[in-house]
Amino acid sequence: xxxxxxxxxxxxxxxxxxxxxxxxxxxxxxxxxxxxxxxxxxxxxxxxxxxxxxxxxxxxxxxxxxxxxxxxxxxxxxxxxxxxxxxxxxxxxxxxxxxxxxxxxxxxxxxxxxxxxxxxxxxxxxxxxxxxxxxxxxxxxxxxxxxxxxxxxxxxxxxxxxxxxxxxxxxxxxxxxxxxxxxxxxxxxxxxxxxxxxxxxxxxxxxxxxxxxxxxxxxxxxxxxxxxxxxxxxxxxxxxxxxxxxxxxxxxxxxxxxxxxxxxxxxxxxxxxxxxxxxxxxxxxxxxxxxxxxxxxxxxxxxxxxxxxxxxxxxxxxxxxxxxxxxxxxxxxxxxxxxxxxxxxxxxxxxxxxxxxxxxxxxxxxxxxxxxxxxxxxxxx
Amino acid sequence: xxxxxxxxxxxxxxxxxxxxxxxxxxxxxxxxxxxxxxxxxxxxxxxxxxxxxxxxxxxxxxxxxxxxxxxxxxxxxxxxxxxxxxxxxxxxxxxxxxxxxxxxxxxxxxxxxxxxxxxxxxxxxxxxxxxxxxxxxxxxxxxxxxxxxxxxxxxxxxxxxxxxxxxxxxxxxxxxxxxxxxxxxxxxxxxxxxxxxxxxxxxxxxxxxxxxxxxxxxxxxxxxxxxxxxxxxxxxxxxxxxxxxxxxxxxxxxxxxxxxxxxxxxxxxxxxxxxxxxxxxxxxxxxxxxxxxxxxxxxxxxxxxxxxxxxxxxxxxxxxxxxxxxxxxxxxxxxxxxxxxxxxxxxxxxxxxxxxxxxxxxxxxxxxxxxxxxxxxxxxx
Numbered sequence: 001x002x003x004x005x006x007x008x009x010x011x012x013x014x015x016x017x018x019x020x021x022x023x024x025x026x027x028x029x030x031x032x033x034x035x036x037x038x039x040x041x042x043x044x045x046x047x048x049x050x051x052x053x054x055x056x057x058x059x060x061x062x063x064x065x066x067x068x069x070x071x072x073x074x075x076x077x078x079x080x081x082x083x084x085x086x087x088x089x090x091x092x093x094x095x096x097x098x099x100x101x102x103x104x105x106x107x108x109x110x111x112x113x114x115x116x117x118x119x120x121x122x123x124x125x126x127x128x129x130x131x132x133x134x135x136x137x138x139x140x141x142x143x144x145x146x147x148x149x150x151x152x153x154x155x156x157x158x159x160x161x162x163x164x165x166x167x168x169x170x171x172x173x174x175x176x177x178x179x180x181x182x183x184x185x186x187x188x189x190x191x192x193x194x195x196x197x198x199x200x201x202x203x204x205x206x207x208x209x210x211x212x213x214x215x216x217x218x219x220x221x222x223x224x225x226x227x228x229x230x231x232x233x234x235x236x237x238x239x240x241x242x243x244x245x246x247x248x249x250x251x252x253x254x255x256x257x258x259x260x261x262x263x264x265x266x267x268x269x270x271x272x273x274x275x276x277x278x279x280x281x282x283x284x285x286x287x288x289x290x291x292x293x294x295x296x297x298x299x300x301x302x303x304x305x306x307x308x309x310x311x312x313x314x315x316x317x318x319x320x321x322x323x324x325x326x327x328x329x330x331x332x333x334x335x336x337x338x339x340x341x342x343x344x345x346x347x348x349x350x351x352x353x354x355x356x357x358x359x360x361x362x363x364x365x366x367x368x369x370x371x372x373x374x375x376x377x378x379x380x381x
Numbered sequence: 382x383x384x385x386x387x388x389x390x391x392x393x394x395x396x397x398x399x400x401x402x403x404x405x406x407x408x409x410x411x412x413x414x415x416x417x418x419x420x421x422x423x424x425x426x427x428x429x430x431x432x433x434x435x436x437x438x439x440x441x442x443x444x445x446x447x448x449x450x451x452x453x454x455x456x457x458x459x460x461x462x463x464x465x466x467x468x469x470x471x472x473x474x475x476x477x478x479x480x481x482x483x484x485x486x487x488x489x490x491x492x493x494x495x496x497x498x499x500x501x502x503x504x505x506x507x508x509x510x511x512x513x514x515x516x517x518x519x520x521x522x523x524x525x526x527x528x529x530x531x532x533x534x535x536x537x538x539x540x541x542x543x544x545x546x547x548x549x550x551x552x553x554x555x556x557x558x559x560x561x562x563x564x565x566x567x568x569x570x571x572x573x574x575x576x577x578x579x580x581x582x583x584x585x586x587x588x589x590x591x592x593x594x595x596x597x598x599x600x601x602x603x604x605x606x607x608x609x610x611x612x613x614x615x616x617x618x619x620x621x622x623x624x625x626x627x628x629x630x631x632x633x634x635x636x637x638x639x640x641x642x643x644x645x646x647x648x649x650x651x652x653x654x655x656x657x658x659x660x661x662x663x664x665x666x667x668x669x670x671x672x673x674x675x676x677x678x679x680x681x682x683x684x685x686x687x688x689x690x691x692x693x694x695x696x697x698x699x700x701x702x703x704x705x706x707x708x709x710x711x712x713x714x715x716x717x718x719x720x721x722x723x724x725x726x727x728x729x730x731x732x733x734x735x736x737x738x739x740x741x742x743x744x745x746x747x748x749x750x751x752x753x754x755x756x757x758x759x760x761x762x
Contacts, residue, residue, distance in 0.1 A: 076724075252673065289673070292633065292670070305462050
């Protein structure tokens with residue numbers, strides 16, 4: 001019982017997208033940073049241990065952000081009157097170029113990591129920029145914070161502004177250096193292979209990155225068919241490509257279809273194309289867009305429910321990290337403690353309370369954050 | 382110069398939807414609670430007067446909410462997996478029935494008025510419930526707060542749950558009593574005629590309410606063609622009605638078309654069908670929905686720009702109150718002071734700063750609120 005922790009409160013999570021699981025005034029028993037059991041009353045064997053009692057507060061899994069661009073953090077809320085390509089050229093690429101500078105990167109990455117902490121995003125999958133040194137800085141800040149992440153140095157060797165194009169061999173060399181430095185440094189912050197998207201990577205670069213992914217057994221992240229103009233561009237660059245992805249070009253992803261087909265799906269803030277780092281905000285807009293898709297599909301694709309988007313933003317995305325995003329046995333104890341007293345009467349069902357928090361709560365409602373059983377304090381930098 | 386006030390800061394507003402007007406480090410001269418002039422440097426005649434200097438902060442018009450249901454405030458964030466009719470029957474009507482009780486109404490209405498203050502909504506157009514006494518309570522709380530509003534006692538005499546149906550003559554009698562009590566009590570809080578919507582009002586009730594509107598020269602608010610099921614219902618109730626409104630049933634209002642045709646448009650939070658009281662949040666979702674409409678219309682209806690939604694949420698809605706929502710000469714000085722230092726670098730253009738505030742700011746950024754030249758303190762109740 002040495003590495004045992006016990007938490008008490010109103011426990012809410014999703015084993016499946018279809019419905020919430022609730023333990024009202026329940027206990028979570030955590031052993032060696034993983035959930036061992038959840039119970040309504042505490043077994044005799046545990047009664048002598050201290051209990052962290054959160055009273056009437058909610059205990060929910062930490063939020064998982066599957067897609068965000070760290071060097072775009074300073075652009076949050078800017079340039080949103082543009083479409084993808086003009087936005088990349090007018091706002092995003094010039095901002096990313098600044099991450100050659102360690103001092104600037106340090107300022108922005110510290111703010112980003114603090115904000116991830118604040119918003120309860122316990123795990124994230126991150127694009128940095130092409131720059132080796134400042135990507136390492138981001139690794140170091142995340143490790144220091146205690147948050148979990150995959151971080152990918154971006155690779156791009158064509159069709160980008162001159163100041164952001166890499167020479168292929170150097171790109172691979174820098175990528176290897178980062179991988180070897182961080183592959184086994186932290187069990188929470190890991191490298192990921194990150195070709196930006198097809199138009200900005202030559203086939204040779206893609207092939208060599210594929211080899212690195214195999215050699216080091218690393219995951220890969222990229223962008224795919226984001227809007228119609230990009231899809232047309234890729235068809236021109238690669239007439240040999242399939243065109244099936246153009247089905248995704250209507251503006252709203254058919255999440256319902258993916259869920260029905262058993263395709264793993266999670267949520268991403270996609271800052272700074274997305275303007276909120278908060279995963280509950282992403283859950284809201286996901287439901288709203290699914291309602292538009294429902295109308296647009298002549299009511300063929302049903303809107304997502306609150307439990308479905310909650311699942312996507314916790315266990316759905318968490319799958320990318322292993323047993324993360326739920327409170328089932330063997331899952332990492334990543335949790336947020338939610339005080340929703342300021343949101344109205346708390347003498348309502350837990351289902352209503354969690355929905356209300358998702359829709360109208362904000363970072364002020366998160367009073368504690370745990371990752372792998374550790375209480376994570378606000379980053380001091 | 383007796384009733385003259387001078388404010389200094391970075392002034393941002395919209396005379397027209399097409400573009401923002403900016404006065405960097407400018408002065409607003411207010412006389413008798415109305416904007417007299419805006420200048421880049423202060424005329425000699427005013428130099429001896431005290432200046433309220435807000436430094437690098439933004440000074441913007443107060444937000445205007447053209448549609449909200451006060452007795453639904455406690456339901457914010459609840460029941461949003463439902464469509465309109467089940468949502469009305471399962472959540473909204475039962476909650477509204479509670480406003481027969483003065484104690485409950487007092488608790489919720491105090492929270493609502495405080496929240497309007499917090500969110501910078503300086504003017505709003507409000508549905509209360511059918512209940513005369515608690516509607517008067519809402520009038521009194523608003524008058525006490527210093528916020529501006531139209532408040533309408535709801536009228537409904539058919540097709541509603543038994544506990545919310547009025548008898549027509551009593552409905553009219555109660556409405557008259559409220560009108561006569563509040564018609565000239567406050568220059569900021571006024572009555573408005575409020576038949577809930579066609580299905581819940583008999584033709585006789587509608588006719589008599591129309592007569593009251595004429596007699597007392599009052600505006601009227603209601604609901605129109607909110608979704609396809611409701612439109613079908615109204616066709617069945619009133620086969621004599623026109624069907625042109627069914628064009629609006631696609632789920633997203635074609636705001637672009639209304640703007641092009643010169644139809645006055647403003648924004649409303651529509652709580653609790655809308656889940657955020659914050660008008661900047663409504664601006665965000667309005668832009669996002671207009672982008673979906675753009676795709677859905679084969680790019681015929683251009684997305685709304687940031688200045689366009691800002692206009693809708695200030696001057697567009699403000700027109701309903703007279704000269705409200707802008708800083709042009711003769712406009713009431715309704716203003717918010719925005720401290721956006723926590724949102725990132727403020728050494729960027731005012732256009733970028735206002736857009737960033739709308740997208741990623743929240744109530745914490747509003748440090749002062751003025752209505753008709755008066756600084757409005759947080760309600761003490």
